[in-house]
Amino acid sequence: MSALLEATNLRRHYRVRAGQGLFAPKAVLRAVDGVSLALRPGRTLGLVGESGCGKSTTGKLVLGLVPPTSGTVHYRGQTLPPVGTPAWRGLRRHIQMVYQDPLGALDRRLPIGTQIGEPLVIHEQTTATERRDRALAAMESVGLQRHQYERYPHELSGGQRQRVVLARALMTGPDLLVCDEPISALDVSIQAQVVNLLLDLQERLGIAYLFISHDLKVVRQVSHDVAVMYLGRIVEQGEAESLFAAPAHPYTRALVAAIPTVDFGGGPKRERMLLQGDPPNPVNVPSGCAFHTRCPFATAQCRAEAPTLQPLAGGRMVACHRVHEPALQVAA
Ligand SMILES: Nc1ncnc2c1ncn2[C@@H]1O[C@H](COP(=O)(O)OP(=O)(O)OP(=O)(O)O)[C@@H](O)[C@H]1O
Numbered sequence: 001m002s003a004l005l006e007a008t009n010l011r012r013h014y015r016v017r018a019g020q021g022l023f024a025p026k027a028v029l030r031a032v033d034g035v036s037l038a039l040r041p042g043r044t045l046g047l048v049g050e051s052g053c054g055k056s057t058t059g060k061l062v063l064g065l066v067p068p069t070s071g072t073v074h075y076r077g078q079t080l081p082p083v084g085t086p087a088w089r090g091l092r093r094h095i096q097m098v099y100q101d102p103l104g105a106l107d108r109r110l111p112i113g114t115q116i117g118e119p120l121v122i123h124e125q126t127t128a129t130e131r132r133d134r135a136l137a138a139m140e141s142v143g144l145q146r147h148q149y150e151r152y153p154h155e156l157s158g159g160q161r162q163r164v165v166l167a168r169a170l171m172t173g174p175d176l177l178v179c180d181e182p183i184s185a186l187d188v189s190i191q192a193q194v195v196n197l198l199l200d201l202q203e204r205l206g207i208a209y210l211f212i213s214h215d216l217k218v219v220r221q222v223s224h225d226v227a228v229m230y231l232g233r234i235v236e237q238g239e240a241e242s243l244f245a246a247p248a249h250p251y252t253r254a255l256v257a258a259i260p261t262v263d264f265g266g267g268p269k270r271e272r273m274l275l276q277g278d279p280p281n282p283v284n285v286p287s288g289c290a291f292h293t294r295c296p297f298a299t300a301q302c303r304a305e306a307p308t309l310q311p312l313a314g315g316r317m318v319a320c321h322r323v324h325e326p327a328l329q330v331a332a
């Protein structure tokens with residue numbers, strides 16, 4: 001199946017102050033440092049990794065909301081036009097974003113029905129009646145009641161607000177949604193409802209998702225494929241079910257081992273591998289494999305040479321010098 005959206009070797013570097021104070025020297029922060037992704041129609045790619053590893057920046061690069069330092073994004077085979085140009089605005093109707101905080105994403109002064117209809121004002125020539133009708137239909141499709149059309153965001157629950165954000169994102173008939181921690185701000189009891197809604201929308205409308213989350217349990221539930229990021233790079237990538245059942249990179253193993261009480265049914269016994277410490281400062285990324293400072297398997301080669309993504313069986317890609325070694329196989 002050909003890719004809906006293909007990102008190749010994306011980099012986004014920021015110049016930041018390396019220390020405290022006004023006169024601290026400037027340094028380069030590599031928020032995203034050579035990420036390639038392919039999103040297929042109607043499928044979900046989960047993007048995981050610890051806080052600050054570059055997930056949101058990758059999402060914004062994919063949408064063109066942040067221009068890349070280098071690298072390319074192709075949507076349906078065409079280069080993504082520069083942000084703000086008419087061509088980019090035309091394309092935006094096909095790629096929408098859903099953020100973590102639904103209240104922050106909505107205008108407190110406007111009824112939700114008006115806000116759901118807003119994308120049509122930007123992207124299509126429609127009458128007020130048409131907008132209202134289509135907003136009501138979108139509300140129904142995300143499980144909101146028609147009588148809630150005139151409600152204001154603060155009069156709704158967190159889960160209902162996220163449904164409003166989804167209804168608004170669906171108005172232009174997108175085929176890709178970038179969901180950045182879409183359920184993290186919701187009560188646990190509501191999270192499952194929104195996850196089910198996302199799955200249901202995908203089945204009905206064939207939308208592809210880039211699903212960004214640090215919650216691996218949810219990512220496992222929704223994703224067909226998964227990419228694991230560490231300090232701006234993808235360290236492992238592959239089909240979700242097999243990746244969670246048999247993670248190969250020591251970092252992925254540690255993340256999977258930290259998922260609370262998941263039954264992997266009949267798979268190999270899960271190892272106890274805990275991540276030590278916090279991720280290193282992204283302004284000062286360790287030499288060689290960036291994970292070597294926290295990896296129990298690191299050798300001199302890992303400290304000196306950066307590993308690149310290499311194919312394993314089953315389409316898995318892993319960036320680890322030691323992935324084929326018996327020592328690591330036994331540890332698994
Ligand atoms: N505009 C910016 N200027 C400077 N640094 C930035 C900017 N945006 C992001 N960064 C830095 O880039 C790195 C990646 O940030 P990003 O928001 O992509 O991480 P994340 O994986 O989404 O984290 P989280 O899970 O906490 O949302 C971080 O170190 C962050 O501080």
Ligand SMILES: [Mg+2]
Pocket residue numbers: 055056057180
């Ligand atoms: Mg983020």
